[in-house]
Amino acid sequence: MKANKIVRIIGGTANRPLGEAIARKLNIPLCDTEITTFSDGELFVQINENIRGAHVFIIQATNPPGDNILELLMLVEACRRASAQNITAVIPYFGYARADRKEMPRVCITARLIADLLTVAGADRIITMDLHAAQIQGFFTIPVDHLYSSILFNDYLSKIPTKDLVVVSPDVGSIKVARAFAKTMQASLAIVDKRRPTANMAEAINIIGNVAGRDVIIRDDMIDTAGTLTVAAKALKEAGCGAIYACAAHGVLSGAAVDRLEASPIEKVIISDSIDHSGRNLSDKFIVLSCADIFAEAIDRIENDASVSMLFRD
16 A cells, blocks of 8 residues: 555444455454444444544445445445545445346336445445446446456366366356356356246246256356256256356355255355355355455555556456
């Protein structure tokens, strides 16, 4: 960091381990912050250090519960009132990103709402990773650094011996990410054509591409209920594929996701620690890779006025 800049790192409660890891890599201690809850459920936020004129980075994912979003907004607003020079919201997982357009009458475009709230609260910049839809960057009127997790998976999966590898997109929406990943892994591409009868339910219809006798990596941006992923894995096995690996930046793992994945033919499920699973007893089938290096590098480059574009590779 430049000597003439005062940098403060604040770690929210949504993913405290990741905040601590990023702070360690930057060799900057986390700012002393008090975040408590009143008996009626209301949050209380107080920053116990002088941050006047400081460049503040607030690390807070916005996965459920909704208090995580409210906590981030309160931290941003507290920093603004404490006269921080710049406030950057570092959001490893940007929740509510799936509501990014109006597909039905009288629905909320929640991704835009969250963008507006962060801007009004006082955020000057956003750093996030693997947005559900890249166009969400356009909802903001402030700079957005959209990082990619692919480097984590590239490094890990390149060390796994595979046979005639195929990268599979579990749906049409993930084709761009899967195609870029396939190019990096020097693999061919296949697509699972599916329909979704209702929300959080998926039904595989057809596989576009040849997977018979070949190992596959299913690449997606997130795993929520794991319905899409496990249906895709079953269809791939029925099509005669070899070993199946799955990787996604964000392991939401809600509802029966873990049980579904455990019972699936997937050999390894590889996710990042953008969402905190340190309190869950995940089996050896799950590999959690840290994204702390990616965010620490982005923060360091921003504070040293260096290019961040090298971290945008998908």
